[in-house]
Amino acid sequence: MSILRLYITEHWPLEPECDWALLGADGQPLEQGRSDPRHWPKADSCEVLLAGAQTVWLSVRLPRAPKREQERLVRFALEDQLIQEPDSQHFVISDRQDEQARVIVVARERMRNLAAQLEALHRVPHFLGSELEYAPQREDGWTLTLTRTHALLAGAGPCPIPFDIEDPAQPPSLLATLLEQARESNRLPARLVLCRAEDLAASDLDAWTQVLGLPVEDESPYVWHSFAATTNLLQGEFVPDQRRGALLRRMRPALLLAGGVLAIELVVSLGQVVWQRQQVADAQAKMRSVFTSTLPNQPMVNPAAQLRRQVNEQRRQHGQLPDDDVLSLLTEYGEAAGGDARESLNEIRYEEGRVDLTPSPAMQPRMEALVERLRQRGMSVNTAADGKLALRRETLQ
CATH class of the missing domain: 3.90.1070 (Hypothetical Protein Ta0175; Chain: A, domain 2)
Known part of the structure; x- marks a missing residue:
């Protein structure tokens, strides 16, 4: 089964061109390129990676709670960390350990726009992920991933930090500021590792080292499409109809069994109603027969009361x-x-x-x-x- 992976930046679809990669059944790239949707190759399924600052990845304290309460707790926990109103954001928990959790946040409006555009192009994705989750990281230093339009800094906090850049050949000013803060708090990393996108020229490592004041090393190019899909942002209201249909197909045997049980229960209940109606009809017929033989010259209005009155009259006549x-x-x-x-x-x-x-x-x-x-x-x-x-x-x- 072939998979088309799309690298969607914050400028898409106003700028319709985007990077794409066509993967084979073994996960290896068959083709890759950059073009507008008219020239995207055909594939069996589609996956989308949201690049840069379209998402944020935050670490919060999140108490254990029933699933129906999770969204309310996440909104409350992230309220102080978000610029926008929590109701305008879509939250997905990526991982958690005890009461500490990491949450990926993306604007609901952006999700709706992407879903509508891709559906119109007949490229409905079954997976949509955040680039932050797949940014390269090293335990012995900070890692800066560079692309044409943005950078991802891993190691400076519990989650990678995305920010825009103007010239990928020059050290970003935000990076210099973060390093200065780390130096003042005695948390300066031992080195900075650069991971460049495949289409970027090599950086002048000596110039970067002189500007930043710590060793800067270059590593293998950053390949955006070589990730193993983990946290899917297509949850809740954004689950595509195809996935809902697949879920229904998986549930079909259980639904058929439940429907059969309900049908049998309905037939049995209807049978009991018919039987009870017949019992009532038989009792009424027997009462009419007894009434007619006991009181042959009286109209039958309320048989039970009339028969009881007759029995009481007979008792009085016999001294009872x-x-x-x-x-x-x-x-x-x-x-x-x-x-x-x-x-x-x-x-x-x-x-x-x-x-x-x-x-x-x-x-x-x-x-x-x-x-x-x-x-x-x-x-x-x-x-x-x-x-x-x-x-x-x-x-x-």
């Missing part, structure tokens, strides 16, 4: 108490109250199948539980604001 008699209702109350029933009532009134009870003050703290037990026994219970209860036998519809 109906279920809505005051003694039957008080029996239900006594069984629900249990051991608390004794001396629990101050007043009892009965009228047409309803008994009104006035509980004693000692019973008030247990009224809620008592009402619940009465309802579980099939009683209809109404409570008044003054604590009185109205009980009647509930008629099922």
